[in-house]
Amino acid sequence: xxxxxxxxxxxxxxxxxxxxxxxxxxxxxxxxxxxxxxxxxxxxxxxxxxxxxxxxxxxxxxxxxxxxxxxxxxxxxxxxxxxxxxxxxxxxxxxxxxxxxxxxxxxxxxxxxxxxxxxxxxxxxxxxxxxxxxxxxxxxxxxxxxxxxxxxxxxxxxxxxxxxxxxxxxxxxxxxxxxxxxxxxxxxxxxxxxxxxxxxxxxxxxxxxxxxxxxxxxxxxxxxxxxxxxxxxxxxxxxxxxxxxxxxxxxxxxxxxxxxxxxxxxxxxxxxxxxxxxxxxxxxxxxxxxxxxxxxxxxxxxxxxxxxxxxxxxxxxxxxx
Amino acid sequence: xxxxxxxxxxxxxxxxxxxxxxxxxxxxxxxxxxxxxxxxxxxxxxxxxxxxxxxxxxxxxxxxxxxxxxxxxxxxxxxxxxxxxxxxxxxxxxxxxxxxxxxxxxxxxxxxxxxxxxxxxxxxxxxxxxxxxxxxxxxxxxxxxxxxxxxxxxxxxxxxxxxxxxxxxxxxxxxxxxxxxxxxxxxxxxxxxxxxxxxxxxxxxxxxxxxxxxxxxxxxxxxxxxxxxxxxxxxxxxxxxxxxxxxxxxxxxxxxxxxxxxxxxxxxxxxxxxxxxxxxxxxxxxxxxxxxxxxxxxxxxxxxxxxxxxxxxxxxxxxxxxxxxxxxxxxxxxxxxxxxxx
Ligand SMILES: Cc1ncc(C[n+]2csc(CCOP(=O)(O)OP(=O)(O)O)c2C)c(N)n1
Ligand SMILES: [Mg+2]
Numbered sequence: 001x002x003x004x005x006x007x008x009x010x011x012x013x014x015x016x017x018x019x020x021x022x023x024x025x026x027x028x029x030x031x032x033x034x035x036x037x038x039x040x041x042x043x044x045x046x047x048x049x050x051x052x053x054x055x056x057x058x059x060x061x062x063x064x065x066x067x068x069x070x071x072x073x074x075x076x077x078x079x080x081x082x083x084x085x086x087x088x089x090x091x092x093x094x095x096x097x098x099x100x101x102x103x104x105x106x107x108x109x110x111x112x113x114x115x116x117x118x119x120x121x122x123x124x125x126x127x128x129x130x131x132x133x134x135x136x137x138x139x140x141x142x143x144x145x146x147x148x149x150x151x152x153x154x155x156x157x158x159x160x161x162x163x164x165x166x167x168x169x170x171x172x173x174x175x176x177x178x179x180x181x182x183x184x185x186x187x188x189x190x191x192x193x194x195x196x197x198x199x200x201x202x203x204x205x206x207x208x209x210x211x212x213x214x215x216x217x218x219x220x221x222x223x224x225x226x227x228x229x230x231x232x233x234x235x236x237x238x239x240x241x242x243x244x245x246x247x248x249x250x251x252x253x254x255x256x257x258x259x260x261x262x263x264x265x266x267x268x269x270x271x272x273x274x275x276x277x278x279x280x281x282x283x284x285x286x287x288x289x290x291x292x293x294x295x296x297x298x299x300x301x302x303x304x305x306x307x308x309x310x311x312x313x314x315x316x317x318x319x320x321x
Numbered sequence: 322x323x324x325x326x327x328x329x330x331x332x333x334x335x336x337x338x339x340x341x342x343x344x345x346x347x348x349x350x351x352x353x354x355x356x357x358x359x360x361x362x363x364x365x366x367x368x369x370x371x372x373x374x375x376x377x378x379x380x381x382x383x384x385x386x387x388x389x390x391x392x393x394x395x396x397x398x399x400x401x402x403x404x405x406x407x408x409x410x411x412x413x414x415x416x417x418x419x420x421x422x423x424x425x426x427x428x429x430x431x432x433x434x435x436x437x438x439x440x441x442x443x444x445x446x447x448x449x450x451x452x453x454x455x456x457x458x459x460x461x462x463x464x465x466x467x468x469x470x471x472x473x474x475x476x477x478x479x480x481x482x483x484x485x486x487x488x489x490x491x492x493x494x495x496x497x498x499x500x501x502x503x504x505x506x507x508x509x510x511x512x513x514x515x516x517x518x519x520x521x522x523x524x525x526x527x528x529x530x531x532x533x534x535x536x537x538x539x540x541x542x543x544x545x546x547x548x549x550x551x552x553x554x555x556x557x558x559x560x561x562x563x564x565x566x567x568x569x570x571x572x573x574x575x576x577x578x579x580x581x582x583x584x585x586x587x588x589x590x591x592x593x594x595x596x597x598x599x600x601x602x603x604x605x606x607x608x609x610x611x612x613x614x615x616x617x618x619x620x621x622x623x624x625x626x627x628x629x630x631x632x633x634x635x636x637x638x639x640x641x642x643x644x645x646x647x648x649x650x651x652x653x654x655x656x657x658x659x660x661x662x663x
Contacts, residue, residue: 035456035633036455036456036632037457087456087632087634087635088633095631095633095636096458096459096629096632096633097459097632098458098632098633100461101458101459101460113460114417114459115420115421115460116390117390117421146390147390149390150390150392150421151391151393151394151421152421175359177350177389179354179355179358179365180350180351180355180356180357180389181359183357184357185356185390249355249360249362250358250360250365250366251358251359251360252359252360253360255359255360307633307635308633308635310635310636310639312636313626313628313631313636313640314628317627317629
């Protein structure tokens with residue numbers, strides 16, 4: 001499949017934005033200024049971006065605790081995200097949610113989620129809305145290998161098939177749920193699970209943007225055409241700890257170094273598009289520089305932004321009460 | 322006797338009970354950690370906050386079981402194992418995750434004994450951490466003990482210090498009913514002297530952490546410490562407080578609460594759970610019903626607002642009961658004058 005130059009450039013920028021956003025958070029978190037839990041998505045960028053490049057604002061996604069990448073890929077503004085992570089009133093959730101709850105319904109982002117397996121049922125509902133309202137939208141659940149074992153996830157696979165929903169279930173398989181390997185925690189295979197619920201299954205290498213884009217394109221087209229749900233199994237590597245502060249003693253010493261060397265989606269993308277003569281390296285360097293400026297500005301702004309006010313504590317529990 | 326943290330006290334209770342009774346087993350997500358990982362490391366975490374660290378090494382993987390992320394199945398499995406001969410201690414990690422397995426607790430474990438006409442014993446302990454103060458936001462900060470207290474058949478324990486944690490957990494493990502054991506996550510590094518040998522603190526017997534003339538303060542878990550700090554300040558102003566730590570919300574030591582209220586005539590309840598239908602309302606109802614005539618001022622509750630727990634530090638600080646707010650409530654109850662009859 002030919003991908004438009006414009007799409008490629010946008011995708012590269014999104015992946016670079018995620019990478020720099022997360023690397024910066026890694027540094028800032030260590031200073032103690034960022035409250036709460038932070039789970040970084042570095043190494044997995046091509047999954048969110050390759051999938052979301054096939055979506056519009058009219059489509060819906062649900063994310064996980066490791067949600068920054070999905071947010072950026074779906075178009076949530078970096079400044080608002082950073083401010084949220086710093087607990088500022090200018091944050092996308094006004095400082096009420098933090099890293100694990102970034103949501104922006106206006107661009108079809110149903111929220112990161114603090115509950116593992118929280119997203120797939122919501123995506124059945126979003127898909128039901130798209131189907132009932134006939135708006136042509138598709139709903140996509142991102143969830144981890146760990147979350148793939150939750151009853152809520154397995155029930156959602158069944159429900160989506162039973163209702164023939166325009167839903168795509170993206171298993172982001174980075175091999176670990178916290179400190180436990182998927183090889184221990186996941187019985188059988190994701191493929192057999194998809195088959196068990198009567199839905200097509202596609203898998204791809206999550207460090208290859210083009211592979212994800214292609215596979216997600218097929219899955220999303222299938223769902224959009226009313227042919228029912230699809231499972232997309234993306235093989236990934238996470239480059240940092242489960243959360244910031246995790247020493248990762250459960251991983252072989254060279255596992256992350258190898259992943260960084262051989263499975264860096266940004267490096268692979270660059271090589272591919274420059275060798276194909278689609279972009280000059282300098283064009284991509286310009287993107288990198290622009291993204292670096294954007295992240296720097298977001299951090300400076302977030303640190304300077306106002307804190308929530310005491311009245312905010314009571315606001316927005318209900319629409320009306 | 323030696324200084325131990327809340328975390329170490331809990332670890333020691335688990336270790337000693339596992340040594341004493343081979344049917345005690347442990348299960349939960351990453352209670353050891355490292356299974357299936359590329360390093361082959363076992364006991365990589367010992368629980369997300371290191372509370373169960375080292376137990377795998379001593380007891381092996383037939384008694385320390387890492388589970389997949391499937392609360393409904395492993396909490397249910399713990400209930401099923403409890404009713405068939407084992408004494409499982411299942412760790413739910415954050416109590417908020419009870420949303421994923423409430424059926425197995427509420428409709429299964431809690432009800433076996435009554436529904437089966439007294440035939441079942443379910444010696445199950447579910448440990449979970451709770452509470453705000455960690456910037457963990459709405460889905461990782463709740464204080465859900467009223468939810469469990471509401472369910473007949475469950476016992477509910479909230480330790481207020483390392484000493485309390487060890488003795489109460491030992492009782493929980495030895496108890497033949499399902500027990501929900503709730504650890505305030507802000508307290509894990511708090512230290513105090515804790516005996517090295519095993520000891521059991523009975524359920525349903527409140528602890529008076531201080532005795533005074535003027536006001537009775539009932540507080541739960543971490544709030545007991547805050548209540549004592551407030552009482553220290555008030556002492557300097559000439560107001561003397563009794564502070565009650567009920568230790569367990571179910572069973573609840575009603576007698577001690579009623580006796581103290583009869584002595585002081587004034588009651589302040591400090592409860593960090595959501596304010597509707599929480600322990601503060603429960604105790605207020607008890608006192609209104611049983612000790613109305615002894616009251617010299619309205620009962621006051623120091624509780625959070627009826628909102629989810631916010632993320633930002635400024636908001637979370639406002640959300641939680643504080644020493645200042647407890648002091649203000651006690652001062653207000655002391656200032657109350659019964660209206661003159663006309
Ligand atoms: C219901 C529930 N159980 C447990 C947790 C704690 N927890 C947070 S993330 C996580 C691991 C999730 O693993 P996976 O789904 O593979 O996602 P990854 O972290 O690898 O991206 C766990 C157990 C939770 N947040 N919610
Ligand atoms: Mg994973």
